[in-house]
Amino acid sequence: MDSTGLNEQLPHIDDGLQSLSPKPSPKEKIWHIVAMIPKGQISSYGKIADYAGLPGRARFVSTALKQAPSNLTLPWHRVVNSQGKIAFEKHTPAFREQMQRLVMEGVLVKDGRIKLSQFEWKPDMATLVLAMPF
DNA sequence: CAGGTGACCTTAA
DNA sequence: GTTAAGGCCACCT
Numbered sequence A: 001m002d003s004t005g006l007n008e009q010l011p012h013i014d015d016g017l018q019s020l021s022p023k024p025s026p027k028e029k030i031w032h033i034v035a036m037i038p039k040g041q042i043s044s045y046g047k048i049a050d051y052a053g054l055p056g057r058a059r060f061v062s063t064a065l066k067q068a069p070s071n072l073t074l075p076w077h078r079v080v081n082s083q084g085k086i087a088f089e090k091h092t093p094a095f096r097e098q099m100q101r102l103v104m105e106g107v108l109v110k111d112g113r114i115k116l117s118q119f120e121w122k123p124d125m126a127t128l129v130l131a132m133p134f
Numbered sequence B: 001c002a003g004g005t006g007a008c009c010t011t012a013a
Numbered sequence C: 001g002t003t004a005a006g007g008c009c010a011c012c013t
Helices: A026-036 A045-051 A058-067 A093-104 A125-131
Strands: none
Touching: A026 A045, A026 A058, A026 A125, A045 A058
């Protein structure tokens, strides 16, 4: 492991996502992208929407995550808002779980916030295009 | 069917 | 650095 703790290997696509229909629904596209966020890195609802080809639909990303089947075991905790803050209200169980999961991966969470400049996932377009069936 | 809600975003103070 | 308003749109009720 390197000093940054961010030197994870390429993210694996969850098995549950391998067998998506040839024409993924918007929700499935979002699940796909979220599954690609590497351990120790984060992205935002808006960016995920962009990567999924659904610009302007950040809110839909949260809807999609809420509705994701648990068997997909998505890394939902790697998605925060555009300010780098955990979207759940502080002192809620969800907030604590998300923070705990992030810290476990080596992400620095200070006062419910993460420095995007340090931890944001920046996929290159080629990776996205190649990894996704759409 | 109509209106409300929300794990959001950008912009403008 | 903040916050507030307006926009957004799929899902719920």
